[in-house]
């Protein structure tokens with residue numbers, strides 16, 4: 001059984017929620033730790049208050065994955081005068097690494113925004129605010145006859161040729177390739193100092209930026225030529241869109257108060273607030289786990305009747321009502337607590353598939369700090 005390293009967990013987390021998707025103001029990635037250290041136990045938590053650090057120490061955890069970054073604003077001192085300083089010292093003394101996946105996990109495909117929408121019953125949703133679009137590239141490669149299918153297969157396996165629900169998309173034309181091996185060459189076909197004319201295919205396919213390097217590597221590994229002729233073009237076509245917040249459509253209209261009750265039950269909450277008339281009818285639902293104050297306008301422009309989020313402030317809610325959108329405040333913790341189980345399950349799955357025998361535990365002390373009477 002292979003020994004899991006902290007750096008490998010970083011790569012796995014990058015495959016779940018690429019760091020480049022994070023908002024500019026965010027602080028994501030390996031915040032504390034040594035990527036060469038061994039990891040035998042991982043704990044997943046939404047937040048990292050001191051009691052969660054204690055829980056990790058008691059459970060011999062080597063690495064903590066959180067949603068909210070432990071360090072958000074730059075700090076000038078790490079000492080025991082502050083709660084943050086104490087936590088950092090305790091984590092380092094106990095060889096515990098901390099990795100945070102925040103807005104990148106919200107935004108990622110099948111990330112927290114999608115998980116939250118699915119939890120509320122929306123299978124199909126649209127993005128409220130697009131934050132990035134993946135670049136697309138075209139690769140053209142010249143292949144001697146007989147190798148074209150194998151090379152296409154390897155490039156497709158590495159992630160090329162996907163258009164919508166279609167894989168292995170490519171185009172090929174037959175033609176004549178020419179080359180003259182020079183002194184020092186070790187040609188697959190032909191001889192030094194003699195012009196060769198070879199039946200070749202010009203194979204072209206499409207590839208997203210995130211897969212470009214691995215597709216080129218796979219193509220070069222499968223190609224028989226010593227020097228492979230290939231071109232990479234950046235396309236104007238846009239690839240996958242990424243963004244924050246989701247819009248979903250209810251099958252039938254429902255009153256605001258009934259919908260708030262449904263959300264309370266579905267999210268297993270002790271308390272919920274809603275802003276708007278109890279009998280107002282809603283059908284188009286905007287969702288943003290966490291703090292959604294700054295999203296109210298975007299949700300309204302996207303055509304939402306109501307926004308479900310957390311941390312709603314009085315004046316923002318008042319503005320929302322004046323602008324014609326209702327709001328349901330299900331709490332910051334209430335809308336994000338599902339992340340602990342969802343990410344733990346996802347990690348267990350990937351680690352097991354890759355042959356790592358590592359325990360992933362879910363924090364039990366990271367509970368809602370807001371109580372009701």
Ligand SMILES: [Zn+2]
Pocket residue numbers: 068289290291332336
């Ligand atoms: Zn949050």
